[in-house]
Amino acid sequence: TVVTVNGTASHPIPSTLWGYMYEDINVSRIPPCPVFVNTQSCLDASILEMEDFTQNNRAFQKVTPGDSQALNAWQAVNGASLEVIADPSPVSNALPNSLQVQIPSNPSGQVGVANEGYFGIKVDSSWTYKASFYYRFTTASNFSGNAVISLQTSNGDLLGSAEVPISGAQTTFTQVNATITPTSTASGTDNLFVVTVDGAAAAGQTINFALFSLFPPTFKDRPNGMRIDLAETLAEVGPSLFRWPGGNNLEGQTVARRWQWNATVGPLTERPGRLGDWSYVNTDGLGMLEYLEWCEDLGMESIMGVWAGYALGGTSVPEAELGPYIQQAIDQINFVIGDPATSDAAALRASLGRSEPFKLTRVEVGNEDFLASESYVYRWKAFVTALKAEFPQLRFIATNRQHDNDPVLNPKPDEWDIHIYQTPRWFAENSFFYDDIERDGTLYFEGEYAVTSTNSSDIFGSPSTGRLTYPTMEGASAEAAFMIGFERNADIVYASAYAPLLNHVKGSQWTPNLVSFDAENVIRSTSFYTQKLFSLNRGTEYLPSTLPTRNGALYWSVVRDTSVTPNKIIIKVTNTAENAETLQFDLPFAVSTSGTAEVLTGERAASNTPDAPSAVTPQKSTIETDQSFSYDAPGYSISVLTVTVA
Numbered sequence: 096t097v098v099t100v101n102g103t104a105s106h107p108i109p110s111t112l113w114g115y116m117y118e119d120i121n122v123s124r125i126p127p128c129p130v131f132v133n134t135q136s137c138l139d140a141s142i143l144e145m146e147d148f149t150q151n152n153r154a155f156q157k158v159t160p161g162d163s164q165a166l167n168a169w170q171a172v173n174g175a176s177l178e179v180i181a182d183p184s185p186v187s188n189a190l191p192n193s194l195q196v197q198i199p200s201n202p203s204g205q206v207g208v209a210n211e212g213y214f215g216i217k218v219d220s221s222w223t224y225k226a227s228f229y230y231r232f233t234t235a236s237n238f239s240g241n242a243v244i245s246l247q248t249s250n251g252d253l254l255g256s257a258e259v260p261i262s263g264a265q266t267t268f269t270q271v272n273a274t275i276t277p278t279s280t281a282s283g284t285d286n287l288f289v290v291t292v293d294g295a296a297a298a299g300q301t302i303n304f305a306l307f308s309l310f311p312p313t314f315k316d317r318p319n320g321m322r323i324d325l326a327e328t329l330a331e332v333g334p335s336l337f338r339w340p341g342g343n344n345l346e347g348q349t350v351a352r353r354w355q356w357n358a359t360v361g362p363l364t365e366r367p368g369r370l371g372d373w374s375y376v377n378t379d380g381l382g383m384l385e386y387l388e389w390c391e392d393l394g395m396e397s398i399m400g401v402w403a404g405y406a407l408g409g410t411s412v413p414e415a416e417l418g419p420y421i422q423q424a425i426d427q428i429n430f431v432i433g434d435p436a437t438s439d440a441a442a443l444r445a446s447l448g449r450s451e452p453f454k455l456t457r458v459e460v461g462n463e464d465f466l467a468s469e470s471y472v473y474r475w476k477a478f479v480t481a482l483k484a485e486f487p488q489l490r491f492i493a494t495n496r497q498h499d500n501d502p503v504l505n506p507k508p509d510e511w512d513i514h515i516y517q518t519p520r521w522f523a524e525n526s527f528f529y530d531d532i533e534r535d536g537t538l539y540f541e542g543e544y545a546v547t548s549t550n551s552s553d554i555f556g557s558p559s560t561g562r563l564t565y566p567t568m569e570g571a572s573a574e575a576a577f578m579i580g581f582e583r584n585a586d587i588v589y590a591s592a593y594a595p596l597l598n599h600v601k602g603s604q605w606t607p608n609l610v611s612f613d614a615e616n617v618i619r620s621t622s623f624y625t626q627k628l629f630s631l632n633r634g635t636e637y638l639p640s641t642l643p644t645r646n647g648a649l650y651w652s653v654v655r656d657t658s659v660t661p662n663k664i665i666i667k668v669t670n671t672a673e674n675a676e677t678l679q680f681d682l683p684f685a686v687s688t689s690g691t692a693e694v695l696t697g698e699r700a701a702s703n704t705p706d707a708p709s710a711v712t713p714q715k716s717t718i719e720t721d722q723s724f725s726y727d728a729p730g731y732s733i734s735v736l737t738v739t740v741a
């Protein structure tokens with residue numbers, strides 16, 4: 096195939112074209128929830144084991160006092176008896192439960208509690224961990240001694256410890272803090288976080304604990320920050336966009352269980368957590384401020400979702416009752432961009448240390464409202480009319496378009512968020528999906544897409560019927576065909592994001608995912624490398640070229656990067672089939688006689704997995720180039736060819 100490249104750019108490549116969609120799914124929250132106990136979904140050091148995901152215990156949020164399930168991940172040490180109780184004088188109204196620890200009457204040695212971590216605890220002697228918990232004695236006593244906070248292997252070898260003085264006179268909750276620098280690095284992650292007191296000195300006494308926390312070093316050293324290896328992995332793609340907080344997890348199964356911005360800001364003692372949409376309780380330790388700071392840290396533009404009156408259980412708020420929810424959306428937006436002098440929500444932001452507004456251009460109204468198209472007509476109108484009046488500078492994204500059964504929305508949406516989960520074949524055959532959309536000024540955000548299955552009649556099935564557990568080369572090369580379509584249609588496609596982003600390998604509700612992880616490893620998928628190849632080679636303008644054959648195997652795009660001198664020409668080629676094919680590129684001007692090729696290729700079903708995290712990685716090489724040159728695209732491959740203009 097000869098590809099003739101035009102030297103006149105047809106359109107710019109939008110700066111926001113490549114980015115992320117994130118929601119709390121697969122117990123994948125980004126910030127290191129306090130290592131322990133009740134932090135669930137922490138991407139970081141949070142080290143909380145959960146046999147099932149209904150339990151979230153950082154502060155025993157949303158668990159049933161007295162229920163043994165509430166003790167997930169907890170072990171008694173040396174004869175202590177444990178129970179989660181509704182504390183008569185809780186650490187806060189938001190956190191009504193506590194862990195009650197009764198010291199036996201004739202104990203010996205250190206007595207207390209241990210936490211098994213969240214599928215393990217990474218203990219690294221080069222790290223300094225920040226530990227804290229709240230405690231109170233239920234009855235004033237003359238106990239005066241130290242609590243020992245330690246990291247131990249599961250068979251009791253001490254890895255590191257610190258001591259904090261606690262007092263039997265303390266009958267209301269108070270927080271203690273300590274740092275632990277382990278004296279040795281654990282060989283595995285089967286380790287425990289332990290809090291004990293001298294049994295003899297505390298014999299017969301009862302101590303209540305709340306809101307445990309243990310953080311390893313965090314990304315950008317932010318308190319309540321992110322697990323460094325994961326945050327750095329996500330940063331290496333150079334994403335320019337971040338859609339949050341969902342996805343289904345925005346919506347809630349009921350109106351009461353929707354995501355509410357105000358429950359996710361402020362001190363961790365003020366965050367009640369909520370039963371999210373993926374079968375487990377979210378601590379909401381990752382809240383709005385953490386999302387917004389993450390966006391600033393990575394230079395990503397936010398696409399922030401507001402709840403729009405529909406809960407996934409099927410409830411649409413009646414039109415006449417939308418007022419309070421619209422006000423909550425106004426407050427949410429004011430938390431981001433409002434003036435502290437005129438908005439309480441903005442004043443709250445200022446009180447949390449951020450008086451300056453964040454950058455915000457776009458707000459998405461709901462998520463996947465094709466699930467409730469009929470009510471979306473009045474919900475969209477009510478929300479957008481009110482929000483546009485309040486924030487005329489913002490653009491609002493409709494979530495409904497399925498490119499076929501759209502209800503007519505008023506006001507006419509400026510932008511639509513389209514979600515597509517499909518087979519490799521579908522994505523390869525639909526590289527021209529956006530070529531076929533009329534140009535009427537409307538812009539598109541491909542807000543969620545992924546190859547989920549090889550079985551066109553069971554897109555969301557199980558691995559036994561074709562569902563992918565990890566992205567494959569066949570899937571990634573097909574996604575690349577679709578992404579090449581975004582570049583060719585970047586006059587109307589301004590942003591895109593693979594979904595879902597993150598997955599704890601022992602806590603998945605959805606596969607495949609872009610990045611998987613466990614307590615100490617990060618697995619970059621074939622789709623992750625594809626996102627990275629496109630995002631780091633995005634160019635600044637599109638150069639039209641001979642169109643690929645629709646439904647063919649190979650797809651390509653040519654962009655020019657005018658931000659560097661001499662300009663770069665970047666050719667992306669994806670081969671979505673098994674057989675290598677040769678392309679000849681005829682360029683409209685002289686270029687360097689050698690260029691670079693960065694190629695991701697492997698067998699059709701090749702994946703990066705926990706057992707083989709680097710089975711398929713991009714390989715760089717030098718290729719011979721010229722104004723006209725040939726390139727052999729391997730079977731199942733994504734290639735990025737870069738030459739400089741002579």
Ligand SMILES: O=S(=O)(O)O[C@H]1C[C@H](O)[C@@H](O)[C@@H]1CO
Nearest residue numbers: 342343344462463543594595
């Ligand atoms: O079951 S689905 O609706 O397909 O769930 C999908 C769509 C939803 O927006 C997102 O949360 C989820 C996975 O990324």
